[in-house]
Amino acid sequence: MSERVVILGARVVDPVSGTDDVRDVVVADGRIAGPEAADGAERIDAEGLVLAPGLVDLHAHLREPGDEHKETVETGTRAAAAGGFTAVAAMANTVPVTDHAAIVHEVRDLAAAASLADVFPVGAITTGLAGETLAEMGEMVDAGVRVFSDDGRSVPTARLLRNALVYATAFPVEVVIAEHAEDASLVEDGHMHEGAVSASLGLAGRPAAAEEIAVARDLAIARATGGRLHLCHLSTARAVDLVRRAKTEGVRVTAEVTPHHLTFTDEDLRTYDTHLKMNPPLRTAEDREALRAGVADGTIDVIATDHAPHAVEEKEAEFDRSPPGTIGLETALAVVLTELVHPGVIPLARAIDALSVAPARILRAADHGGALDPGRPANLVLFDPGDTWTVEPPFVSKARNSAFTGRTLRGRVRATMLRGAFTVADGKPTR
Amino acid sequence: MNDHLLSMHDLTAADVVRILDTAESFREVGTRVIKKVPALRGRTVVNLFLENSTRTRISFELAAKRLSADVINFSASGSSVAKGESLKDTALTLQAMGADAIVIRHSSSGSPLQLTRWVDAHVLNAGDGTHEHPTQALLDLYTMREKLGHLEGLRVAIVGDVLHSRVARSLSVGLVTMGADVTLVGPPTLIPPDAPGWGVHVSYDIDGVIPKLDVVYVLRVQRERQRLEYFPSVREYARLFGLSRRRAAMLPEHALIMHPGPMNRGVEIDSDVADQPASVIEEQVTNGIAVRMALLFLLLGGRREDAA
Numbered sequence: 001m002s003e004r005v006v007i008l009g010a011r012v013v014d015p016v017s018g019t020d021d022v023r024d025v026v027v028a029d030g031r032i033a034g035p036e037a038a039d040g041a042e043r044i045d046a047e048g049l050v051l052a053p054g055l056v057d058l059h060a061h062l063r064e065p066g067d068e069h070k071e072t073v074e075t076g077t078r079a080a081a082a083g084g085f086t087a088v089a090a091m092a093n094t095v096p097v098t099d100h101a102a103i104v105h106e107v108r109d110l111a112a113a114a115s116l117a118d119v120f121p122v123g124a125i126t127t128g129l130a131g132e133t134l135a136e137m138g139e140m141v142d143a144g145v146r147v148f149s150d151d152g153r154s155v156p157t158a159r160l161l162r163n164a165l166v167y168a169t170a171f172p173v174e175v176v177i178a179e180h181a182e183d184a185s186l187v188e189d190g191h192m193h194e195g196a197v198s199a200s201l202g203l204a205g206r207p208a209a210a211e212e213i214a215v216a217r218d219l220a221i222a223r224a225t226g227g228r229l230h231l232c233h234l235s236t237a238r239a240v241d242l243v244r245r246a247k248t249e250g251v252r253v254t255a256e257v258t259p260h261h262l263t264f265t266d267e268d269l270r271t272y273d274t275h276l277k278m279n280p281p282l283r284t285a286e287d288r289e290a291l292r293a294g295v296a297d298g299t300i301d302v303i304a305t306d307h308a309p310h311a312v313e314e315k316e317a318e319f320d321r322s323p324p325g326t327i328g329l330e331t332a333l334a335v336v337l338t339e340l341v342h343p344g345v346i347p348l349a350r351a352i353d354a355l356s357v358a359p360a361r362i363l364r365a366a367d368h369g370g371a372l373d374p375g376r377p378a379n380l381v382l383f384d385p386g387d388t389w390t391v392e393p394p395f396v397s398k399a400r401n402s403a404f405t406g407r408t409l410r411g412r413v414r415a416t417m418l419r420g421a422f423t424v425a426d427g428k429p430t431r
Numbered sequence: 432m433n434d435h436l437l438s439m440h441d442l443t444a445a446d447v448v449r450i451l452d453t454a455e456s457f458r459e460v461g462t463r464v465i466k467k468v469p470a471l472r473g474r475t476v477v478n479l480f481l482e483n484s485t486r487t488r489i490s491f492e493l494a495a496k497r498l499s500a501d502v503i504n505f506s507a508s509g510s511s512v513a514k515g516e517s518l519k520d521t522a523l524t525l526q527a528m529g530a531d532a533i534v535i536r537h538s539s540s541g542s543p544l545q546l547t548r549w550v551d552a553h554v555l556n557a558g559d560g561t562h563e564h565p566t567q568a569l570l571d572l573y574t575m576r577e578k579l580g581h582l583e584g585l586r587v588a589i590v591g592d593v594l595h596s597r598v599a600r601s602l603s604v605g606l607v608t609m610g611a612d613v614t615l616v617g618p619p620t621l622i623p624p625d626a627p628g629w630g631v632h633v634s635y636d637i638d639g640v641i642p643k644l645d646v647v648y649v650l651r652v653q654r655e656r657q658r659l660e661y662f663p664s665v666r667e668y669a670r671l672f673g674l675s676r677r678r679a680a681m682l683p684e685h686a687l688i689m690h691p692g693p694m695n696r697g698v699e700i701d702s703d704v705a706d707q708p709a710s711v712i713e714e715q716v717t718n719g720i721a722v723r724m725a726l727l728f729l730l731l732g733g734r735r736e737d738a739a
Contacts, residue, residue, distance in 0.1 A: 202541075202559070202600060203540050313519075316517065317517060
C-alpha cells in the first residue's frame with residue numbers, strides 16, 4: 001500500500017545532496033516525486049519537524065531464527081521503524097548461524113512478509129562463527145550479502161582474517177569484512193571495562209588494550225592486503241586514534257560506534273545494572289570524549305545500535321551471568337540528538353550522515369540513505385528534534401533491556417516511511 | 432548503620448566501633464553453659480548460601496541461634512536453585528515466607544545489592560564473588576583490636592592473591608577507614624592495578640615489609656590461578672611470598688599472624704607457622720560468631736535488654 005502525500009514545511013536534511021532547508025516533499029507511487037504530483041495528495045503539516053533519509057542500522061541482532069523468545073524479525077523491524085529506521089543489517093549469530101544462503105533467504109523472506117524495514121542479513125565470516133574455517137562467502141554474496149562479520153568475537157587468528165579479506169576481493173561487488181575487535185585472551189571471563197571501577201566492584205575486566213590490540217592487528221592486515229575492513233562498535237580512545245591514522249595512510253577502513261558508548265561510562269555500572277553490561281564494555285569518560293570527537297571529525301563513519309534484545313529473565317540475573325547488550329533501535333536517533341546534536345558536538349547533517357548515508361553506502365543499500373531527489377525510493381524519517389520524552393518500557397521491541405531506561409531524551413520520531421508507505425505515523429507503528 | 436551490610440564502604444569508623452563493641456558484649460554469651468539470649472526471638476534469618484561455604488554458614492547459623500532467631504538454611508544443591516530457579520524468584524519466595532534477614536553467599540559479585548531490590552528483608556553479604564566479605568573483615572578487625580588494643584596506626588600487610596580476594600578488598604577498606612597503615616604484598620599479577628587508589632601501599636618485597644608489621648594477614652592462594660598464568664608455580668610462589676618459618680621469625684614479637692581460612696599449608700603459610708602462638712587463626716573463628724551476632728542484632732533492631 002503506497003500513499004500519495006505531500007510533506008509540508010519540514011526542514012529537509014539530506015547530506016547526499018547537501019540539502020538543509022525548509023521545503024515541501026512530495027511522495028507518490030513509493031517514490032519521491034516532483035511538485036506536479038502534489039495535487040490531490042494527502043497534506044501533512046510538518047512545520048518544525050525534520051525530514052531526512054530513513055535511518056539505516058549497520059548492526060542489529062534480530063535473533064531470528066533461533067532466539068525468537070528475545071526478538072523476531074517482525075518485532076525487531078517494527079522497533080526499527082519506530083526508531084526511524086528503514087533498513088537494518090541483521091547480525092549472523094542466529095541459530096543456526098547465518099553462514100549459508102538458506103538462512104540469508106529465510107531472514108529476508110521474514111522481513112519481506114513483515115514489510116516494516118528492509119533487512120540486510122550479515123553473513124558469518126567463519127562457519128558456525130567457530131573461528132576455524134571460512135564460511136562459503138560466495139554463495140552468500142550471490143544471495144545479496146555485502147557485509148560479513150563474526151560479531152561477538154574477533155576472528156581469532158591473523159591468518160584467518162587475512163584470508164577472509166583477500167578472499168573477499170574475488171567478488172565483483174565490494175564486500176566488507178566487519179570485525180568485532182577484542183583480543184579474546186584478554187577478555188576471557190571479563191564483564192566490564194578493566195579499571196578502578198571493575199576492581200572496586202570485584203568484576204573481572206575487559207581491558208582497553210584488548211580492543212587496541214585487535215584494532216592494530218586488523219588495520220595491519222587491511223593495510224597489507226588492501227582488503228576492505230569495517231570495525232564494529234569502537235569503544236576506546238586509542239582505537240579511534242589508530243583508525244584516524246590508518247585512514248590518512250589510505251587503509252580501506254570504516255568504523256562504527258554505538259549510542260551507548262557515546263553516552264555511558266564504566267562509572268555508571270556501580271549499581272551492577274545488567275542493562276549496562278556490554279561487549280565491548282562501557283569505558284571511561286576520556287574514551288567517551290574521544291569517540292564523540294571521532295564522530296565529529298569523521299574518523300568514525302557510522303553510528304550503529306548493536307541492538308541486542310534479551311528476555312527479561314536473562315537480564316534480571318547476577319551481573320556475571322547476564323548476557324551483554326542493550327536494545328537500541330527505538331532510542332538511537334533521540335540519543336544522538338540529545339548527546340551530540342543539541343549540545344553542538346556535531347551538526348544535524350553529520351548525525352544523519354552517520355545514521356543513514358554512511359551505513360547505507362557500506363551495506364550497498366542503494367535504496368536507502370538518500371538522496372531525497374525525485375525518482376528516488378521514498379524511504380524517509382520525519383522527526384521532532386525538540387520533543388522531550390522519558391525512555392520506559394514497554395517497548396515496540398519484544399525486549400525491554402534498554403540501557404537508556406529512565407533517561408530523558410530530546411528528539412522523537414513522528415513518522416517513518418518505507419517505499420512510500422507509512423510504517424510509523426503519529427509516532428506509532430501503523431501495523 | 433544502613434538497612435543492609437553489603438560492603439565495608441557502607442560503614443563509618445563510628446559504625447565499626449559500634450559493631451565491635453556490640454560484639455564484645457555478645458562474646459561472653461558463647462562462654463556460657465546455655466549459649467543463648469532472646470534478642471531476636473520470633474525473627475527469621477535465612478542463610479541463602481548459593482556458593483559452598485561450611486565455615487561461614489555455620490558461623491552465621493550459630494550467631495542467629497544464639498540470638499534465638501529462627502534459622503533456615505537454603506543452599507544451592509538440592510534446592511529449587513539446582514532446578515534452575517533464578518535468584519530473583521528465590522528472593523521473592525523467601526520474601527513471601529517472611530524472612531527478616533537474608534544472609535547471602537554467592538559466587539557473583541554484586542548479587543547482595545541486587546537482592547536488596549527484590550526483598551524487604553535486611554541483607555547481609557556473606558561473601559559475593561571477588562567483591563567483598565564484610566563480616567570477615569569485621570571479625571578480623573575485632574581480633575586485631577582485641578589482641579593489639581587499637582586499630583588506628585596499625586601496620587598491616589595483606590599478602591597473596593589480593594586481586595581475587597573479597598576478604599582483602601573488605602579488610603583493606605575497613606583498615607583504611609579505621610586509620611591503619613595497609614600494605615598489599617604479592618606478585619604484581621595478583622595485585623589490583625588500581626590498589627594505590629584504595630589508600631594502601633603496595634610492595635613486592637615481603638622480606639622488606641615483615642620486620643615493621645603489627646599484623647601479617649595471609650591470603651589463600653588457589654592453585655587454579657597458576658593455570659591462568661598469574662604465577663609460574665606453587666613452589667615459586669611459596670619461595671617469593673609464602674610465610675615461611677624464616678619470615679615469621681623476622682616479625683616483631685607482638686605481631687599477629689592471621690588467615691581467613693581455609694589454609695593451604697605449605698603454600699602461602701608454613702604449617703609450623705600456622706600453629707605457632709602468634710597465630711590467632713582459631714580465635715578469628717570464635718570471634719566471627721560474636722561479630723555476626725552483633726550485626727544481626729544491630730540490623731534487625733533487637734532489644735538491648737534482651738541482649739543480656
